[in-house]
Amino acid sequence: MSDANLHIEVPYVTRVEGHGNIVIDMRQGRLVTSHLEVVEPPRYFEAMLKGFPYSDVALITSRICGICSVGHQVTSLKATEKALDITISEQTVLLRKLLVYGATMQSHVLHVFFLAAPDLLGVPSVVPLAATHPDVVKMALRMKKLANDICDRLGGRTIHPNRLVPGGFTKLPSRADLEWIRDMLVKQMVPDAKASLALLKKLAPKFPAFERETEYIGLASPTEYAFYDGKIASTDTGLVEVDDYLAMTNEFVVPHSTSKHCRHARSSYFVGALGRFNNNHALLNPLAKAAATELGLKPVVKNPFLNTAVQLVETFHVVEESLKLIDILLSKGIKEEKPAVPGKLREGRGAEATEVPRGILFHDYTYDNRGQVVKANCIIPTTQNTQCIDDDMTALVPWMMDRDMSKDQMTLTLEMLVRAYDPCISCSVHFLDVEFLE
Amino acid sequence: MSKPKVAFFDFTSCEGCQLSKLNLEDDLLAILDLVELVNFREAISDRRDDYEIAFVEGSISTPHCVERIHRIRRQAKILVALGACAHIAGVNAIRNRMNIDAVKEEVYGKDKYLFPSIKAQAVADVVKVDFFVPGCPMDNQEFKRVLTAILTGTQPHIPEYAVCVECKARENECLYDYGTVCMGPVTRAGCGAACPSNGHYCFGCRGVVPDLNANAARDVMEKYKLSMHQIRNRFAMFNANYVEVQEKQNE
Numbered sequence: 001m002s003d004a005n006l007h008i009e010v011p012y013v014t015r016v017e018g019h020g021n022i023v024i025d026m027r028q029g030r031l032v033t034s035h036l037e038v039v040e041p042p043r044y045f046e047a048m049l050k051g052f053p054y055s056d057v058a059l060i061t062s063r064i065c066g067i068c069s070v071g072h073q074v075t076s077l078k079a080t081e082k083a084l085d086i087t088i089s090e091q092t093v094l095l096r097k098l099l100v101y102g103a104t105m106q107s108h109v110l111h112v113f114f115l116a117a118p119d120l121l122g123v124p125s126v127v128p129l130a131a132t133h134p135d136v137v138k139m140a141l142r143m144k145k146l147a148n149d150i151c152d153r154l155g156g157r158t159i160h161p162n163r164l165v166p167g168g169f170t171k172l173p174s175r176a177d178l179e180w181i182r183d184m185l186v187k188q189m190v191p192d193a194k195a196s197l198a199l200l201k202k203l204a205p206k207f208p209a210f211e212r213e214t215e216y217i218g219l220a221s222p223t224e225y226a227f228y229d230g231k232i233a234s235t236d237t238g239l240v241e242v243d244d245y246l247a248m249t250n251e252f253v254v255p256h257s258t259s260k261h262c263r264h265a266r267s268s269y270f271v272g273a274l275g276r277f278n279n280n281h282a283l284l285n286p287l288a289k290a291a292a293t294e295l296g297l298k299p300v301v302k303n304p305f306l307n308t309a310v311q312l313v314e315t316f317h318v319v320e321e322s323l324k325l326i327d328i329l330l331s332k333g334i335k336e337e338k339p340a341v342p343g344k345l346r347e348g349r350g351a352e353a354t355e356v357p358r359g360i361l362f363h364d365y366t367y368d369n370r371g372q373v374v375k376a377n378c379i380i381p382t383t384q385n386t387q388c389i390d391d392d393m394t395a396l397v398p399w400m401m402d403r404d405m406s407k408d409q410m411t412l413t414l415e416m417l418v419r420a421y422d423p424c425i426s427c428s429v430h431f432l433d434v435e436f437l438e
Numbered sequence: 439m440s441k442p443k444v445a446f447f448d449f450t451s452c453e454g455c456q457l458s459k460l461n462l463e464d465d466l467l468a469i470l471d472l473v474e475l476v477n478f479r480e481a482i483s484d485r486r487d488d489y490e491i492a493f494v495e496g497s498i499s500t501p502h503c504v505e506r507i508h509r510i511r512r513q514a515k516i517l518v519a520l521g522a523c524a525h526i527a528g529v530n531a532i533r534n535r536m537n538i539d540a541v542k543e544e545v546y547g548k549d550k551y552l553f554p555s556i557k558a559q560a561v562a563d564v565v566k567v568d569f570f571v572p573g574c575p576m577d578n579q580e581f582k583r584v585l586t587a588i589l590t591g592t593q594p595h596i597p598e599y600a601v602c603v604e605c606k607a608r609e610n611e612c613l614y615d616y617g618t619v620c621m622g623p624v625t626r627a628g629c630g631a632a633c634p635s636n637g638h639y640c641f642g643c644r645g646v647v648p649d650l651n652a653n654a655a656r657d658v659m660e661k662y663k664l665s666m667h668q669i670r671n672r673f674a675m676f677n678a679n680y681v682e683v684q685e686k687q688n689e
Contacts, residue, residue: 012479043450047541048532056675059641063529066454066575110460127475130467141466148461156636158461159454159575163636170637 003028004401008411013418020423022414023256024397034393036386036418038257049376054080054166054342054367061363061378062160065424067110069160070103070151071356072363072378078229079363080166082350084342084371091335092168094325097228098181099154099161100354101318101325104227105189106147106158107357108273108311111422112196113140116308119416120203136199143192146184150322153177167339175334182326189319190287193312197291200312204295207309208413211302212395214388215265217248218275219355225276225283225317227355233279235300236265242353245362249379254387261387262379268387271359272421273310274301288317304392305420311357345371358382358424382423389421442589445477445489447510449496449503450530450558454575455521456495462578469582472589491516491588497523497530499558511565516588519561520581522574522676526645529574530558531678560679569594574643574676577629597627600647601640605631613639614658619668623655642676 006026013020013036025033045064049057058076062069074096081088113136114126123129130137148158153173155161163171219226220233231239232248240248251260263269277284277292281299284292292298292313297306351364359381366375396417400410448456456478462469476486492514498507511517522528533541534557542555561567569588571581580596587594597603601622605612608631613620621642622634633640659669673681 012485043530044533044541047536048529052674053671056641056671060529060532060675063452063454063574066452066457069452069454110457114460127470130470137467141464144461145464156638157575157632159458162633162638165638 006397006401006407006410008407008414010411010415013415020418022393022411022418024393024410024414026397031394031397034397035254035256035390036393036423038259038386045378046376049365049373052373054084054371054373057365057373057376058164058166059160061376064378064380066159067107068103068356068358068361068424070099070155070158071354071361073161073164074100074228075352075354075356075361075363076365077164077166078352078354079350079365080367082352083348083365083367084166084345084350085348086167086340086342088168088340089335089337091329091332091337092340093228094329095154095169095173096164098322098325098329099151099164100227100356101322102147102150102154103158104318104357105315106144106151107422108315109140109143109147111357112200112308112311112315113137113144115422116416116419117203119412119419120206139192139195143189143196146189149184150181153181165339167341168337169339172334172336175330178326178330178334182323182330185319185323193287193291193316193319196312196315197294200309201294204309207303207305208416209303210305210396210399212304212392213300213302214391215269216275216278216300217264217269217271217384218279218360219353220279221283223283224321225280225285225288227276227318229352229354232353232360234264234269235278242362243351245351245353245364245379249362249384251379251383257386259380259383259386261390262384263387268391269384270304270388271381271384272307272357273314274304274307275359276355277301277310277313284313285317285320287320288313291316304388304417307420307422311422342371345369356381358422359384380424382421385421385423389418389423392417441472441474442491443476443486443489444473444491444493445475445487445510445514446479446493447477447495447506448479449494449507449524449561450499451496451521451523451528453495455523458521458575458578459581462582465582469585487513489514491518493518493520494524494561495520497527497558498561498564499530499556501554501556504556504564507561507565516568517561517565518584518588519567519570521576522572522643522645524561525570525572526677527558527560527563527679528643528676531676532674534558534682535674535678558679563679570596572596572626572644573629577632580628598648599627601625601627601629601631601634601644603627604629605634607631608635610634613637614662614664617662617664619664619672621669621672623658624650624652624669639672641672646677646680 008024010022021037058073061076062073064072151158156163163169216235219230221230248264249262254261278299295309347369349366353362362379364377368374476489492510519525571584584594604627618639620639622640625642626644626647
C-alpha cells in the first residue's frame with residue numbers, strides 16, 4: 001500500500017444541501033489532497049445587509065438558508081434585540097424555543113431518513129424505498145409533516161416563517177394549536193420515534209466503525225440540554241461567553257472552498273449533534289437518554305458517522321422538551337401581547353448564538369443610531385465543520401485502504417462521511433470573505 | 439405511455455424551494471407516480487441528462503451559472519423558474535445596487551480578481567422561461583397547480599392582481615392602519631396574503647403585479663402620510679432589479 005495511487009472525485013455530492021465536491025488524491029502512498037471543495041456561489045449577505053433597518057434584518061438573513069430558516073431568524077432576532085436593548089417576554093422565549101425544537105425535529109427526520117438512511121440500505125435515494133419499505137417511508141413522511149405542521153402553527157409557515165419580528169410575534173398560536181401539538185406529539189411522534197429507534201438499531205452495524213477524536217463544541221447551559229441559549233462549551237477548553245465567539249471560531253481561508261474554515265484548540269473542531277451530545281449528555285430527557293443507551297452511545301462519541309444516530313436521540317429530547325414547554329404555556333394561558341419595541345435608538349452591537357440542527361450558529365450585528373445595519377457577521381455550523389470534514393477524510397482514506405476496500409466502497413464511504421455532517425453548503429457560503437483559486 | 443422525465447436544478451439560492459417540494463409529504467408519492475425523477479441532487483443520487491421538464495431554482499450570479507443554465511435550456515423542452523430567486527432575482531439582487539467592484543474589494547480584499555461574479559439575475563434575464571412559480575418560498579399548492587397544468591398541456595393560472603385583493607377577501611385588518619408600510623398594493627397575489635394574514639407586512643416576494651397601478655399605490659401612501667422613501671426601502675428587499683429597470687426607464 002505504500003506506493004498506492006488513488007484518485008477519487010465526486011462532483012456535486014448528492015443528498016446534501018448545496019454544492020460540494022469530494023477530491024482525494026494519493027500518489028505513491030502519500031495523501032496529497034483529501035478535501036471537500038465547496039463550490040457554491042458566494043452570497044454576500046453581510047455586504048447586502050448594510051443599511052437595512054433592524055425590522056427587516058431577520059427576514060433577509062432567513063434567506064441564507066431555507067432549511068435552517070427558523071434558526072437564522074431566531075438567532076438574528078436575538079442579536080438585534082441584544083444590540084438595541086429590546087426585552088422580550090417569557091412567553092416569547094417559550095414559543096421561540098418550541099419553534100426551534102419543531103425545526104430541529106423536521107431537519108433531523110429529513111436527514112436521518114431521506115439523506116442518510118438510503119446509504120445504510122444500499123439504495124441511491126428514498127424513492128426506491130417507497131416500493132420496498134412503504135411503511136417506513138410513510139412513517140418518515142408523517143413525522144416530517146407533523147414537525148412542519150408544528151412550525152406552521154407557531155411561526156406561520158415552516159420555510160421562512162412570517163410571524164417572527166424583533167420583540168416577539170405578530171400573531172400568536174391559539175390554545176387549540178398548542179393542545180393539538182401536544183396531542184399529536186404524544187399520539188404520533190413518540191410512537192414513530194420509538195419505531196425509528198428500533199429500525200436504526202438494526203441498521204447501526206452499517207455505520208463504518210471509524211473513530212477520530214477531535215474537539216467538540218456546542219452551547220451549554222447548567223439547567224437544560226442547550227438549544228436556545230447558553231455559553232459556548234468545548235470538550236477541550238471548557239466554557240466561554242457567546243460575546244467571545246470569535247476566539248472560538250478563528251475563521252481562515254483555504255483555496256479549495258468558497259466556505260471559510262474554522263479551528264480552535266486543534267486543527268479543527270466538530271459542531272452539530274455530536275458537539276451538543278458530547279457536552280450536554282447528562283441533561284438529556286429520559287426517553288432520549290434511554291435511546292442513547294439503546295444505540296450504545298455514550299460521551300465522548302468519536303465516530304463522525306454516528307452524528308446521524310445522535311440526531312435521532314435528540315429528536316426524542318426535543319419532543320419531550322416541547323411537551324414540557326406546552327404544559328407551562330397552557331397552564332399560564334396564552335397572553336395577547338404586541339412585540340416589544342426598542343426605546344430610543346442608539347448605536348449598539350449584539351452577538352448571539354443558537355444551536356440549530358447542524359450545530360452552533362452565530363449572528364453579530366452593529367447598528368447605527370437610526371437602527372440601520374453598519375456591520376454584520378454570521379458564522380454558520382457548516383463553515384465550522386468543513387475543516388473537520390477534511391481532517392476526517394485525511395484519516396479515513398488510510399483507514400479504508402487498510403481494510404482493502406474497493407474504490408467504489410471508498411467513494412461511498414466518503415460520501416457517507418460528508419452526509420453524516422448533514423452539511424448545509426448554501427449556508428456556509430452565505431457571504432463571504434473568500435479566495436477562489438482555479 | 440412513458441412518464442415525462444423531470445429534473446430539478448438549483449442555482450444561487452437558499453434551497454428553500456427544493457425543501458418545499460420535499461414538504462409535499464401528502465402528495466410526494468402520488469407525484470412520483472406521474473413523473474420520472476432523473477435529476478434532483480438534494481434528494482436522490484441518480485443524475486441523468488435526458489430530462490424533458492427542468493425546474494430551476496435560484497439566481498444566475500456567476501459565469502459558471504450562465505454556462506449551466508444555457509446547457510439546461512438546450513436540453514429541456516419546458517423550463518420552469520421556481521421561487522423568487524429564479525423569478526425576479528429576489529434577495530440576491532440586493533447586492534446589485536452596490537458597486538460590484540467595491541463589494542468584491544470589501545469581501546475578497548487583495549484577491550478580488552480571483553473570484554468571478556456577475557450581477558445577480560432572474561433566470562428569464564438569461565434564457566427563455568416557459569413558466570414560473572413565484573414567491574419566497576414558492577407556494578407548494580401553486581407548484582402543484584403549475585405541474586398539473588404542464589402535465590395536462592393546459593395553461594397554469596397565476597393571478598395578475600394585487601395581494602390586497604386576497605387580503606381583503608380574508609377580512610384582515612389593513613396594516614397601513616397601523617402605520618406599517620406593506621407591499622400588498624403593488625405585489626402579485628396568489629399567496630393568499632400569507633404574510634399580512636399573519637400580521638406581518640408583505641415584502642413583495644412574488645414580484646410587482648403586471649400593469650401596476652402606481653397612481654393608486656401613491657394615493658395609499660399619501661392617505662397614510664408615508665414617504666416614498668419608506669416604500670422604496672421595502673422594494674429594495676426582493677425587487678431591487680425591478681427598481682433598477684424603472685430608474686433606467688425614467689432617466
